[in-house]
Amino acid sequence: MADDLVNITIDGHQMAVPKGTLLVEAARQIGIEIPVYCYHPKMKPVGACRVCLVEVENQRRPMMPACTTTVMPDMVVHTRSDNAVEARGAVLEFLLINHPLDCPVCDRAGECDLQDFTQKYGNGNTRFIEQKRHFAKSKQVGKNVVLDRERCIMCQRCVRFCEEIAMEEGLVIVDRGNRSEIGTFEGRSFDSKFSGNVIELCPVGALTAKTYRFESRPWEQQHYAGICNVSSLGVNITVDVRYDEVVRLRGRMNDEIDDGWLSDKCRYSHLAIHSDDRILSPMVRNDQGQLTKVSWAAALERIVQAFPENASQIGLAVGTRLSVEDGHMLLRLGRGLLKTPNVVHEHEAESLGTNTTLTGRVKGCDAADVILCLGSDPAKSHHDFELRIKKGLRNKARLICIGEQPALVGYADYQVIGVASELWSKLKKELKKETTEEESGLRFPKPRPWEAGGETSQDWDALVKEIRGAENVLVVVSGDIAGQGLQDVARDVEDLGWNTAPHGVIHLRSGVNPVGHESIGLIPEWDEDGNQALAKAWEGMNTDSGLSYAEMCRGKTEMLLAFGCNPLAQPESKKPKFLVQAATHPDETTEKADVVLPLSMWVEYNGVYISTDGTVQFNRQAILPLGEAQPAWSIARELCLRLGASDLPENPRAVYSEVGSLHAALAGATYKDFQTPGQYHWSYPQQADLGMPRPDLSAIPVKEPDMPMWMPAPLTGSTVEGAGRLHRGQTPPPVPGQRDPREIAKLLGLNHPMDRTAPPALTAGGAEKKDGYIPLRVVPSTSAEPAGPTPAGRHHEIGVGPRRRVAVPVAQTALLEASDAADNTTEDGGEE
């Protein structure tokens, strides 16, 4: 056996695990559940709650907390011995004596660890006849965070999150002993960009979200694996749906990207889905200059008729919130059928072209010695990346900020203000100079800037020395300083030998999916060599260089079709002669558009997104498109049909397969690649198969269809899908000698919940359903009446009942504030 493996026995099962493994983790590996409250895999163990006590043979103290005890050779552990059962029961009893019995009105009921573990391991009766401890009922501690101190079990997860992970002012413990409570500084609100995480972390209902309070019960929900549609980081999320309404978003553990955390910016982005101002039907501007509702057929007809003779007078602008499939079908429409060269995505100006290879990855922060923010401000643009940087800082990285003063400067070890590109040239020169100077390895006890007494240094020489002594350097640049300068930086970084993934340059892009759109050619220059297959397939396609997005916004084309973007918000923008917009919410462009089409939001259809560091990920459809909204790929397809195309792919899966067969950069890609989220990493950017390491897709077991509904997220919070819940979640791996419940289900001819993959069919009116999505079928006609059941009609037939709407503007922050104001009468009946 390898040296770094340790033999242990848990409940009679022998196993070998790596040295240093915690007992909880070891047990989890073989499907033995040890309950935990204070333990969280992404935070330092504290051993405070004691619910994880197990019996270990031959110890001074027989009862050991499994969450802080690491495996020792030949350890014999009992999780179900009388002593273990008794200790666990005791801790649960202790926790319950002061816990209110308000499960019937508690949001957490149904996914509360205290409820679940008590049901499983508790004593079943109460011996406590004294007065319970009382606090004033729930109080709002943050903009969207409500605290009920009576329910708190002092696991300290929330406190540790603020201190350890977010490393900023947040929740703390006030007072001590039995009088402890969670609180903030007197009169100060807990407002963090990451505050929502504590809600998810709380194992009980002590911390709840204002937007979610009294909204839904966990057992009424279905959970879908999604990708955040707010930033280009590709943060993984779980979309919780109740009767076709998205009620909340939660983090989903992806160690490569997010570690399970989720910023509030993304967490509350679902509020826009069901907001009152969603555009839900096609509209055409009438003679009086007013937008009026029309049928899809009429709207499409109006567009087709407006296409000018000269193809290069047509522009297609594509928002980066759209998926790769959307982009591909729009490319087909633009370059392939309309034969215009003007098909670009909205952030193409930041594109590095096709000759630069960037090796930096989000997870590169973890082992970096130096994280160098070069004129970038990750904390401002990519909230979730901030947490990853902080993780790096906790590990060993030094943070160096060069350029303008970024928000993260309080954490920086070195900071130099100035013009980033100039400073970079100076730095580069000095780094290339040969030196023989010895580095002193001893860093103690210089306090880090975020510790009391530490401060940011502006000592240039020390900075240079620091970088020179570093092995792994992650250079963080953002879209703002992109362009030629950035290409130089990328080349310099290569020269300096930092180009070893996951370190090197990471380019934080604006928008959501710019890298995806670039990989399929939605940029002004057309890469002919790389796209020969495409040219062959789409005979006669336009392969000229086209206009940039900025030019299109300035009205350089007679007709502009804007999909999911807002060109008229750009500086110096001008309305073209004919303007079409497919949008989810009204904006500047909608105000002037001649035709407005309702666009689906990301949770409403399947799609692939490529994150800023090139991670290709799949976002699963969670709800049906609202109203008459359609995804962009489908609208494009419909227009293609009207231009005489045939043999068009009928669903996102087929579109993506076509992408895989036609685009060199994504060659061979299909939905089968997405067995687990973030499974493979596609090198960025694209070029004719560059010989980049491609994942060996054959190694991934093929499973149809797309995504498992339950993510094997070990612990993103209390809501452990699959920690061995009674009725929900993933079944733990079979205990040796025990039958896999899935097998049993199969024998009985039943469907095990685990094997259910699609949401329950919500089809009505005989519409055919593919990928959980009903393709748009419009009989080409000039009739104003839609043919067949409209999605809107269908939607109402399901009988969802009145939908709660948040009567607020689109902007996320505004959304929150407004809902605050609306809910100011407390839902608890004003017990405070």
Place this chain on the structure above:
Amino acid sequence: MSTLVITELMDIEGIDGIDTYVKNKGYEGLKKALKEYTPDELIEYVKASGLRGRGGAGFPTGLKWSFVPKNPGKPKYLCVNCDESEPGTCKDRDMVTYLPHQLLEGIAICCYAVGINQAFIYIRGEMLEGYEILEKAVEEAVQRNFLGDNILGTDFSLDVVVHRGAGAYICGEESALLSSLEGERGFPRLKPPFPAVEGLYACPTVINNVETLSTLPAIMRKGAEWYSSLGTERSKGTRVLCLSGHVNKPGNYELELGASMRHLIEECGGGVMGGELKAIIPGGASAPMLTKEHLDVALDFEAIAAAGSMAGSGAVIVINDKTCIVKTCLNLDQFFEEESCGKCTPCREGTKWLVDILTRMVNGHGRPEDIDLLKSVCNNILGNTFCPLGDSATSCIMSAFKYFPEEFEHYAHHGCSILEGKKEMAKS
């Protein structure tokens, strides 16, 4: 009667000043250590003396020092535990107030042996006087070069900082002390890593009690052999016992380890006050009670442990027979409930529950099932807590059940103390 080691100089007028102290052989131990021993030899020397920690656990002091890595590549620290808060214990306060230089000398000897250049004296906030005295003593010692840079011409330097706590018993627990000294809530920390390897600021750290360190100068002056000739086989030397409660002459008495409880209470303390002897708590509030049958138990670590209790901090609390044991337990547990840091569940919730039940019983609302409930709650705390504080809260109740079960039964069945019951019966 017995040899005085730690308190030998205590009665000398003005001994808290450096001149008087030096005149009375003060700092000679340090001089000897610096001159005659290498650090390693010194550790062996202290090991040979058999000195064991006086803070509570009785861990061999020399052995503890030897766990500290020799060249860790980071600073090493000494933390002097003067958080003395265990009910019944008040010896460290005397040692700090009357013999501050003896402590400083001990600190210097320890630091020289372990290779430490920075020591902290963590003194509990309530000892404002002790803090002022120590501050002044440190200043004096630095002036005379017993502390500070290049002590007495050697290349050994030592900086001593006196640090005031702010009212939390748990900060006497060594890892909580470290948390507190780093400016955090006094939560105990996970072990391993042990402080000797990763203590203050994640650097190797020695933590010793005031009395432990105050013993060192005498050991140096008079020899390890002499010291180890005092006391018993495994409990060497002398210790200061704090005799309090129902005795006629309460006080701090330095006795050779192995002296009997009877000697302490009857000879030194002048006998039990106000009644007959009922119970003795021999090692501070955390120690289980003993009774008058145990009067002849020797006051050393082993003998007390064999009798079912522990020597702990050396605080002997005497309880007479006019005292209600249930109320005594309530009082003791009120302390632990108030001082529980709240980190771990069994201690935080358990101590509160114990206090609640006992309060109810004392108020006359006891129920027969409360006896089993109390036992069960104690059992559920015992061995399940993060640090020993929770366990301590159970020891009085568990031992009281052993020796005085009838007192609890009386409360449970009659709603009043057995003492009141007797009174009533006598009246009628």
Place this chain on the structure above:
Amino acid sequence: MSDATAKGLLTEETKTRIRELMAKYPKARSAILPALHVVQEQLGWVPEEAQDEVAQMFEMTPAEVRSLVTFYYMYHRKPVGKYVLKVCRSISCWLRRSEDVEHNLCEHLGIECGETTEDGMFTVVHGECIAACVNAPAIQVNDRFLLDVDPDNVSEIIDRLKAGDPRYPAAVESWKRPEESKGE
């Protein structure tokens, strides 16, 4: 009090003392407990405004400071009298009638334990073991010991304190929020 200006509650002297304390430790944060003592010396208690100021000096978050102030029970979280009488209630003192000391003190002053007399002179609180067990019952007045207290004669203590007996601990000027003192 005149110190309570808009600039902050802490005087320059207090701040200087805190800075000196910070310099004594390898990591400045270690000085936070002593620093809060200094604050309490100046103000008599540790109001939130002062916690905020201390947090700034230590580059800690105010919430962290609040967490510390409430963990350590020596810091007063509300204004107290010029004399704080802390009665030890732990076992050794309790065995020697500390309950009577507390009761008699409170009765004599006409307040409950934890309260302050109306003239702002005396606050009676109870404390856990103050390490004076062999001189039980013991109390502390402004953190200085009064030992072997006679439970039946506590009025003498009050009288002597009122009279400013030099052998007894001195009064501490306590601070009150301006609006509170107006209200009285």
